[in-house]
Amino acid sequence: MTMLTTTRLPLIRHGGPDDLFAWHDGRPVTVRGYLAAVRDLARRLPEGGFVLNLCADRLGFAVGLGAALLRRQVSLLPPNDTPATLRQLEDSYPGLVCLTDAGAGYPGMTCIEALPQGGLDRLSAAVSPFDGDLAFPADQVAAIAFTSGSTGRPMPQVKSWGTLVRSVHGAGTALGIAGLGAAGLVGTVPHQHMYGLESVALLAMQHGLVLHANRPLFPADIAACLGDFPGRRILVTTPVHLQALLADGTALPPLDLILCATAPLAPQLAIDAEARLGAPLHEIYGCSETGQVAVRRTSATAEWLCIDGIRLRQDEQGSWASGDFLDGETLLADVIELKSDTRFILHGRSADQVNIAGKRSSLAFLNHHLNSVEGVRDGVFFMPNEGGSGTTRLAALVVAPGLTAETLLARLRERIDPVFLPRPLRFVDALPRNPTGKLPREALLRMLATPQRD
Template sequence: MTHPGPATLPLLAHTQPDAVVAWRHDGPVTVERFLGDVWRLAAGLPDGKHVLNVCADRYRFTVGLAASLVRGKISLLPSTHTPETVRQLRVFAPDAFCLTDSPACDIDLPQHRFPDFEEATPSPEGCAVPMIDVDQTVAYVFTSGSTGAPMPHPKTWGALVRNIAAEADRLGVVGTPFTLIGTVPPQHMYGFESTVLLALLSGGSIWSGRPFYPADIAGALDAVPRPRVLVSTPFHLRTLLAADAAVPPADLVVSATAPLSGNLAVAVEAQLQCPLIEIYGCTETGQTATRRTAETAEWQLMRGLRLSVEDGKVWAHGGHVETPTMLGDIIEPTSGDRFLLHGRSADLVNIAGKRSSLGYLNHQLNAIPGVVDGSFFMPDDEQSDGVTRLTAVVVAPGLDRATLLQALRERIDPLFLPRPLIFADALPRNATGKLPRAALEELRRTLGGE
């Protein structure tokens, strides 16, 4: 355990041993119980320095993270757990082991099963909150393979604490006994920050489950006291509204991982009877800006962050961003700490001298009445015979191809109409609502097109 000092910060913001840090199906978990579980798990962890924590139960994941921290271990947070990703992790960290709470886990690493802590055991350290060195590397977060070869980005405790402090301030949850319900996995950077660290470092609590279907989300909201915060994605929120089911009110909705339309934001606020705050960020910088999407298209930078433009590239620096970092997005600074986001630089499309972005095209496609879900993408062979052709995959059970193409012609330049336009029963989104490029390519090969 790191002893208190000027270069340490606490693991928890909670100050009372009976404060609630988590909610499980059998009731609340106090700080005293949590710390006892942390030290019991920490005592039995293997010697390896690197941990792949794949616990599906959010409380167990959080205990595993805290136990790793007090033992000086580093959590590995890749974007997927495919066999190829695991092989890459073994090369990167040969001493890595997998912490799991599933007997069916088939990840090819030495496995350590999360113990069955049925009874509360007092922490050997009492209720003293562990202090963590600000320079300690907490995790390596890996960039998504969809934007290039996975690359590790170290996250130190000090930078993460500053990031979460700025988020808590912006969301207005400081000093509030809120409960976080997350539809995103804690292993994803967004879920890691906004469903785990936000609770630990701001005095809130987490819901241990990960509701996915609308009925599960409604059940989770009903299972915890107010104030409650739903941390979700545009995909999950769109599915929730489409279900047209009774959903208990929330006190705040947070969304990230993909751009959210203003219309969807307005509908979510009406359904859940609370504000919706959208977060913009990336693996390299963490959370960078927020906006209330129902009211404005402008983003506001997190506390202490600044943007600078050099040679047409936008750099983020200050605040929790420890070194100037280039952003891979098309950003238009407006005034002060505000900016507009026009999509990813890699999403730019140029056809016959006309330019657009996949983000803009996707927004127009999903705004068409009757479209449940849809996405444009550029196939691997898009430059065949020197002709750029976009593909779109869409879930629109009540529309035919001619009707949908006519609706698109009214919204986008005909040069960007998809060829082919593929209809599917569902899109192959992952747990955070993103569409891996490889999955889209496989869907295109399987379903074909025009």
Template sequence: MSSLPLLPPAPAGHVLALHAGRAISQDEFLAQVLALAAALPAGRPLLNLCNDRYHFALGLFAAIAHGNLSLLPNSTAPENIAALHAAHPDLLCLSDQQEPPFGLPTLRITAPEIATATPAMPQIPPEQVVACVFTSGSTGQPQPHIKTFGRLFACAQAEARRIWATTGGPCAVLGTVPFQHMYGLESTVLLPIFGGGILCGERPFFPADVASALADLPAPRFLVTTPFHLRNLLDAEIALPPLAALLSATAPLATELATRAEAQLGAPLLEIYGSTETGQIATRRTTAGPDWALFEGLSLEQEGDYTWADGAFLEQRQQLGDVLELLDESRFRLIGRHADMINIAGKRSSLAYLNHILCKLPGVRDAAFCLPDESEAGRLAAFVVAPGLSAAAINSALRPYLDPLFLPRPLVFLDSLPRNATGKIPAAELQALIEQHLKPQESRRSAPGLSSPPRGAQHDR
């Protein structure tokens, strides 16, 4: 294939997005994209820091049309932005804020003019490099990964075929997740644009805002979220408009939480499996069982302890970071992340599994196991948000589920855990908690720093 259209064919008048209370057709979106593209300098990498999902999409597609690389950091911590600027001295920031972020040279994206012309559709080489995305940092330093237009296009259409089969057709898509992150980029920006749905500009966080944003969307509605955000939404017990389905990723979803969500919201809940390296490659309906179904055209192969994915939209064979049990050519079960597997006195478990058991205990609002000392004689510890509970009560409740070797000693009670916008705890934040609460004063004074990530971070998706 020599080229692909920037946007897939759509019926006349197709509504591509809803923004600031107004429906925007695909033709109008394209005209705005090309107007912005004409203002971009040739060759400069772009740092897309727009807070509004629609403005972000305008910047992303304008960059693709003009041939600029979009840098999409997982975090806007000053040290991350400084590292990007050092690596790309000619960096230009795209922003919809009044002040230039971090003092960078900035092109401000404002509310676009209403466009009436129907421009010609740009044709994009599938091998064109369009984005550099970064891992979340939950297992160490964020790592960059290059994405081509053809790969993103094919992956989004594969997701659309799988998701729309559950919902009965394209939906209006609302996300609580950041769109610079791979999961949010694929499922809240590329899925509606490349899959014939409707992009929603808002990114609500609080449950009442989620309910309000959903109410403003036409049916069928599709909610993209995380286990952390989902639990908060259900606990708020706020009535939501009817949903066609929900999607969850970034951390393992407990069956109990999925069952509760489907009962409370009256819609099927799907999980998506993937990584920054591969993009999304499989789904499952959590309440239907533990098996994952690969997207069509993909294959998995095991070599020793590692699994490799290949085929379909993957540009090359890719090693996965998880331990999988292959069931047949298209199905597998997720055992745990290689970085999460622990061995204490010859007994093995997964930190993700231990977190799941701890978080499902009544009264536990949030929790994270860690292994401060990675030697086989090391003891597990855990940070817990559980007002009104004691360490003795929690360990007593854990004993029916866990081998005594895996009971956390100590348990450290906190008011909250330092989760980022995708619901993960970055490795550096977890290490800081370990240094503050678990290391003796002597070790703290002589600590070598945070170069080695602690065991206990969640899925890097």
């Protein structure tokens, strides 16, 4: 990392105190109101090193992030809020304080509501003069994000303020965000996840966008949130949410940009989305360890372009990412074909490569063909735990109410080598996706082990 300790980077990059910062509970929130709420919460936070930001309200989350930075406290961003996860975090970070939405609470934990009682209007009127120069050292630790971890225990990923800001600036430049002005931004992904943190909360804060405080999931709710903005609009989503949105057929207000991440996006889905929604769709590639790495317009090219400051190299271990704002190098968990140190083609995760009877394929390839079968609403291949015989067999879970196993297997035989046909093939009502649309392996194994009802 090349940034000096003396480098300070602003909390937000809006033009002035009366610019819109967010849309919250049917009302606009100005930059003045947001900064007043940040300082109010900073005064209410007790001494300590860590805050557990569990706010579902995006405005409350952004206020909590700013207040923690102001108090030089670190925001913990958990993968979920299950009792087991919260106990593990309490054990690892004694004395942490939990930031919540109004009325929310977690038994046994010290909780503080992020937004002030009485509303932001009271604070805005009371704060004078306006101070819009809130900035923090680039090397200040801003957040610790967590991956689920192979052991089931959350694995910490420490992020400095400079790393986060530079990453978001690089992505914004690659996506042409500056040309959209003060566009309204709606996201369907949780902001405690790195994708949501960078591409929803921080993208808005660092590019002068207007952040919608809601996190809609259903098509009608997405349309309603987008409709709250009169001007330009950005939708940040996932392939799963995008597919559901297109299948539903709900009409959306005009869009100017669609961002997508968390899972491979089929080119045909990207083409359909652009045609139906009337806006360019860009994918973001990254991981919790590095944050955002590269972008591409999926309908136009298979190549990814690294964001400004990121470079790749390869050796016998795999592909490594480094950058001006990253600490050292990170080994990426994907099979990558390098075209240059800033351009590449992604061939799927290294762990997704399968070898059965001497034949090779990838789970991404197999999932593409499974989900391309007419009548399949959702489906996934995965490698179950090996049985006592040691024979490698793929399993699949599929949502396809109108198909039989015989019909589906026959259609798959037309698309993939028979050695990769799933055994077993289980029909289910829905796949166990998490809030970002991913499918945790443990959840797939539990579903596969559950006896199937007649």
